[in-house]
Each structure stands twice: as C-alpha cells, then as structure tokens.
Amino acid sequence: MIVVENLVKEFRVPEREEGLSGSLRTLLTRRYRTVRAVDGVSFDIPAGSRTAYLGANGAGKSTTVKMLTGVMTPTSGHCLVNGLEPYRNRRRTARRIGVVFGQRSQLWWDLSVPDSFRILRRIHDIPDAVYQRNLRLFRELLDIDALATTAVRQLSLGQRMRAEIAASLLHDPEVLFWDEPTIGLDMVLQEAVRELVNRVNRELGTTVLLTSHDLADITSICDTALVVDHGRVIYQGRIDQLLSTAGQRCVIFEYRGGPSPEAVAAEVEHALPGTRVRLDGQRVRIDHPVGLLSSREVLSFLLERVDLTECYVPEPDLGTVLKELYTRNGHRGRAPGGAA
Amino acid sequence: MREFLRHARLAWYLGGIGLQRLMTYRADFALGAGAFLVRVGVQTAVVGVIFQFTPAVGGWTLHEMVFLLGFSLLPRSLDRLFTDQLWELGRRLVQQGEFYRYLIRPVNPLFALLSERFFHPDGFGELLVGAALVAWAGHHLDLELTPAQWLAAAVLVFLGALIHMSVKLLFASLSFWTVTSFPAMHAANQISEFAAYPLEILHPVMRAFTTWCLPFAFTAYVPCTYLLSGDAGLVVWTPVVTAAALAVSLTVWHRGLATYEMTGS
Numbered sequence: 001m002i003v004v005e006n007l008v009k010e011f012r013v014p015e016r017e018e019g020l021s022g023s024l025r026t027l028l029t030r031r032y033r034t035v036r037a038v039d040g041v042s043f044d045i046p047a048g049s050r051t052a053y054l055g056a057n058g059a060g061k062s063t064t065v066k067m068l069t070g071v072m073t074p075t076s077g078h079c080l081v082n083g084l085e086p087y088r089n090r091r092r093t094a095r096r097i098g099v100v101f102g103q104r105s106q107l108w109w110d111l112s113v114p115d116s117f118r119i120l121r122r123i124h125d126i127p128d129a130v131y132q133r134n135l136r137l138f139r140e141l142l143d144i145d146a147l148a149t150t151a152v153r154q155l156s157l158g159q160r161m162r163a164e165i166a167a168s169l170l171h172d173p174e175v176l177f178w179d180e181p182t183i184g185l186d187m188v189l190q191e192a193v194r195e196l197v198n199r200v201n202r203e204l205g206t207t208v209l210l211t212s213h214d215l216a217d218i219t220s221i222c223d224t225a226l227v228v229d230h231g232r233v234i235y236q237g238r239i240d241q242l243l244s245t246a247g248q249r250c251v252i253f254e255y256r257g258g259p260s261p262e263a264v265a266a267e268v269e270h271a272l273p274g275t276r277v278r279l280d281g282q283r284v285r286i287d288h289p290v291g292l293l294s295s296r297e298v299l300s301f302l303l304e305r306v307d308l309t310e311c312y313v314p315e316p317d318l319g320t321v322l323k324e325l326y327t328r329n330g331h332r333g334r335a336p337g338g339a340a
Numbered sequence: 341m342r343e344f345l346r347h348a349r350l351a352w353y354l355g356g357i358g359l360q361r362l363m364t365y366r367a368d369f370a371l372g373a374g375a376f377l378v379r380v381g382v383q384t385a386v387v388g389v390i391f392q393f394t395p396a397v398g399g400w401t402l403h404e405m406v407f408l409l410g411f412s413l414l415p416r417s418l419d420r421l422f423t424d425q426l427w428e429l430g431r432r433l434v435q436q437g438e439f440y441r442y443l444i445r446p447v448n449p450l451f452a453l454l455s456e457r458f459f460h461p462d463g464f465g466e467l468l469v470g471a472a473l474v475a476w477a478g479h480h481l482d483l484e485l486t487p488a489q490w491l492a493a494a495v496l497v498f499l500g501a502l503i504h505m506s507v508k509l510l511f512a513s514l515s516f517w518t519v520t521s522f523p524a525m526h527a528a529n530q531i532s533e534f535a536a537y538p539l540e541i542l543h544p545v546m547r548a549f550t551t552w553c554l555p556f557a558f559t560a561y562v563p564c565t566y567l568l569s570g571d572a573g574l575v576v577w578t579p580v581v582t583a584a585a586l587a588v589s590l591t592v593w594h595r596g597l598a599t600y601e602m603t604g605s
Contacts, residue, residue: 011601066602071440073598087598094446106441108456110361122353123445123452125346 102180157184246316398540410473415500500559516596
C-alpha cells in the first residue's frame with residue numbers, strides 16, 4: 001500500500017550570524033547549510049495495517065508524511081501510495097487518502113463544521129449513502145452535532161480536532177495519515193477516536209499511518225511499529241514483539257505479615273542476582289534483567305517466601321523500550337536486523 | 341473535459357457558498373463597499389479638479405478620462421471577486437504552514453485556493469461603480485458601439501481580469517521561496533493603479549514598463565483607446581499579452597508548488 005524507497009528530503013537553511021554586523025553580512029552574502037531531514041529511508045507498509053511511525057524528534061517523521069500525502073516533493077528517491085507517486089498525482093491521491101496534521105486546519109475557518117462537510121462532500125463526490133453513514137458514525141462517536149453552527153475559527157482546539165478527524169474520514173479513504181491527531185482531546189474523546197479508527201480499519205480495511213507522541217494512542221490504535229532514527233529504519237514489526245525486546249522486566253507486589261520490606265529486599269537481591277529492589281511503603285518493586293531471570297522465576301521465589309496480597313507484572317512500557325532502542329542504535333551505529 | 345465540467349459545477353456551488361458568506365458577514369460587506377466608494381469618489385474628484393484647469397490631459401477630455409477610470413475598474417473587480425485569496429497566499433498561507441490543505445483535495449490546487457473565497461465583498465462595489473462611470477461617460481461622449489465592439493469590450497474586460505490575476509499570482513507565488521511576498525504584491529498592486537490613467541501622462545520608462553513588463557496597460561488604456569477612437573494598433577496584442585502573462589505566472593506557480601516546504605511539525 002505504501003512503498004518508500006531511498007527517500008531523501010533536504011532543506012536549505014540560511015546561516016545567520018549573530019549581532020548587527022553579522023546580520024548585515026548575511027544580508028549581502030547569504031550562505032546556506034543543507035539539512036537532511038529524511039536520509040534515504042526505505043520501507044513498505046502492507047494494506048490494512050495500522051502502523052505507528054515512531055522516532056525521536058527530528059527523525060523526519062512529519063517530513064516523510066508530508067511527502068506521502070503529496071504536500072512536499074522529495075529531493076531524491078520516491079514513494080508510492082496505492083501505486084501512485086503522491087506529489088506527481090496529487091488529485092488522484094487526494095481521493096484515496098485522509099489527512100490530519102494536528103497543528104493545522106483543513107477546514108473553512110469562517111464556515112461552520114456542517115458547511116465545511118457539505119463542501120468536502122462535493123469536492124470528493126461522496127455518494128449519499130457513504131456520507132450519511134459516516135455522519136451517523138461521527139455523531140455517535142465524536143458528538144459532531146454539538147459543533148453545529150459555530151464557525152470553525154471559534155471552536156476550541158478539542159472541538160476543532162474532532163472536526164478535523166471526521167473530515168479526514170468523510171470520503172472513506174483507503175489510507176489515513178494522522179500526524180499528532182489527538183492534540184487537545186480529553187481522555188473520553190481520545191478513547192472515541194481510537195474506537196473510530198479501529199472500526200474503519202476493521203470494516204473498510206483502511207490502512208493507518210500514525211505519528212504521535214502519545215504512547216497510549218500508539219498502543220491502542222496501532223498493531224505495527226515503524227521506528228526511524230536519523231532517517232534509518234531501526235525497527236519494523238509488531239508492537240508486542242517490540243515490547244518483548246525490553247531488557248528489563250519488573251514485578252510489583254504487596255504482602256502480608258512476615259519480615260520487614262527491607263529484609264525482603266535484601267533477601268531478594270541476595271537470592272536473585274542482578275535484580276534491583278525499590279520500596280514504596282508496603283509496595284515492593286523488583287526490576288530484573290531479561291537474560292538472567294524470567295518473570296516466572298521471580299514469581300515462584302516470591303510465592304515461596306512471602307504471603308502475597310497483590311501482584312503486578314506489567315508489560316514493559318513502549319517509552320522505555322524505544323529509549324533503549326534509540327540508545328542501542330546510537331551506540332552501535334548500524335541497525336540490527338530488527339525488521340520482521 | 342469531464343474534469344473541467346466537474347470544476348465548473350464546483351465553482352458554481354462554491355460561488356453560492358461565497359454569496360451566503362456575504363449575507364452572514366454583512367458588516368464586512370458594507371465596510372468593504374463603503375471604503376471602496378470613498379476611494380473611487382476621491383479618484384473621480386481629482387480627475388474633475390484637474391479638468392477645472394485644463395480642457396484636456398495628454399489629449400484626453402474629462403469624459404474620456406472618466407470612461408478610462410470606469411473601464412479600469414471592470415477587469416479589476418472581476419479579478420477581485422474571484423482571486424482575492426491570492427493575497428492570503430502572499431501574506432500568510434505559506435508562512436503559517438496552512439497552504440497544505442489545497443494539496444490534499446482532489447481538485448486543481450489553484451482552483452482549491454481561489455474557490456476558498458469567491459465573491460470578495462469589495463468586488464461588487466467596484467463592478468457597479470465601474471459600470472456606472474462607463475455608462476455616464478459613454479453617454480456624454482455619444483459613444484455608439486457596434487455589436488462586434490460590445491463583444492470585443494466584454495472579451496477585453498475578461499482578458500484584463502486574467503492579466504490582473506496573472507500578476508497577482510506571479511507575486512503571490514514568490515512566497516513559496518520567500519515565505520511571505522506581501523510587500524511585492526502590494527508594490528505590484530500600486531503599479532496597477534496607473535491603469536486608470538492615460539499612458540501619455542506617465543514617464544516613457546513607466547509607460548513601457550506597464551505595457552510590456554506588468555502589462556496593466558492592456559487592462560484599460562489599450563481597450564479604451566480602441567473603443568473610443570477605433571485605433572486597433574495595440575489591442576490585437578491583448579490576447580497574446582494575456583496568454584504570455586498567464587504562461588509566466590502559471591509556470592512560477594507550478595515551480596512554487598514543487599518547492600513548497602510545509603513548515604512546522
């Protein structure tokens with residue numbers, strides 16, 4: 001569905017010198033520095049997948065999305081969305097994609113949301129049945145009717161975001177590009193947006209490419225992760241598999257009676273080498289490296305020694321795993337064979 | 341052809357939206373039309389005052405001058421009615437990263453841009469005042485146009501509007517490289533004001549400039565010379581000049597689209 005090959009985007013940034021004399025100098029002889037925002041990246045995203053496009057700030061995520069949506073033209077290399085190069089076939093691509101840039105608006109700022117939707121319906125030639133079905137869906141999940149007659153420019157950020165999300169889905173696009181789509185949404189609406197995107201993915205087979213800083217968005221919308229660092233793909237595969245690459249696991253528990261927490265901590269660290277124990281009141285947290293111990297070993301040790309009342313073995317969190325992944329690649333340079 | 345018809349239908353629909361917006365923002369409409377009337381009123385008064393002292397300026401009589409002034413408003417008003425969104429392109433659309441939205445719609449990007457604001461309120465006042473001045477001056481000049489000349493006049497107004505649009509598009513497109521090009525657009529617009537006056541009163545350099553560089557002379561002076569005196573010397577060049585202006589500005593626009601850098605994350 002989405003094919004990216006050796007995609008490069010360079011920007012020319014004017015170099016400025018400091019101070020008055022410096023700015024006079026730059027006025028006369030302007031020097032440019034070339035910044036490579038996307039550095040020869042290649043990947044392939046199958047139809048119907050829900051992919052999170054991840055990377056540290058400056059990894060070129062947004063720039064890549066801007067090329068995939070046809071907004072910007074690559075410096076070299078190319079990409080295909082549904083078999084078309086977006087920036088060369090903008091109109092045909094536009095029929096098939098839905099776009100949200102969380103920081104920007106694609107609506108008519110001095111018209112109401114229903115008016116904007118009526119225009120979009122004409123522009124996209126949306127069949128009546130599709131239009132009505134989608135409006136029903138947006139009413140149900142996004143409470144779009146509450147925005148009724150207010151001009152877009154008078155909406156709050158959260159209200160506008162709801163309208164933007166709905167606008168991106170109005171014409172049943174085959175691919176959704178969402179760049180930071182849940183900015184300004186409260187928890188309830190974030191949940192509704194996830195439900196919405198998962199529903200269109202299930203029912204229409206819509207391919208989703210999401211960039212977000214909200215890890216909860218990522219784990220609940222996407223099943224696949226594409227991790228890019230310095231323009232290179234350092235991981236592509238299922239998110240649950242990515243999580244299982246975490247170097248550290250932990251077990252958190254509470255117990256009744258018996259020895260003091262300090263004594264338990266000392267015993268655990270002695271009996272299970274490599275673990276680190278932290279105390280938080282009655283609650284004890286054991287961090288252990290994956291290679292040396294399994295969660296099972298830690299648990300069976302605990303079951304034998306103390307009278308457990310509560311026990312949590314949380315899934316490693318995505319943020320930590322990503323941080324590990326970036327550092328690993330930062331230190332070793334080249335990417336491991338992380339592609340699945 | 342099918343795409344053309346689709347765009348025509350959309351233009352009709354979006355034109356309706358534009359009119360609807362006029363009704364919603366009536367104060368805007370009144371303010372725009374009012375400010376415009378004052379401006380043209382002053383312009384006409386200046387012409388009137390000048391003719392208190394002299395019977396002719398550069399060979400033009402009072403009524404001929406008013407005819408020219410009125411005629412110059414016609415293509416300008418058409419242009420203002422349909423392409424005013426170009427000012428926004430020069431002013432802020434690139435700078436604030438908003439331009440992307442015209443590239444993700446399944447219509448021609450230029451159409452998407454222009455159609456966002458059809459029927460700018462000032463345009464109506466301009467059109468009416470222009471028509472009134474032309475009618476009044478034409479009456480006093482005992483101007484009798486043949487049907488062919490009527491047709492030619494309509495075509496010349498349309499071509500003039502295209503020339504205004506081309507110049508505006510050219511300078512607005514510079515914003516793809518310079519982020520904002522409002523000052524350049526403003527300067528070009530100032531020069532376009534000269535279209536309301538006879539070329540004879542301009543310095544020869546300026547005369548050549550407004551004829552062959554930014555060809556505003558073809559929006560009013562050349563058509564009026566033809567309609568008033570039947571002198572067809574330059575007027576036959578109008579379609580060529582219009583085509584050239586369009587070609588240059590559309591080329592720059594397309595280059596601009598390819599270099600467009602959407603700012604921010």
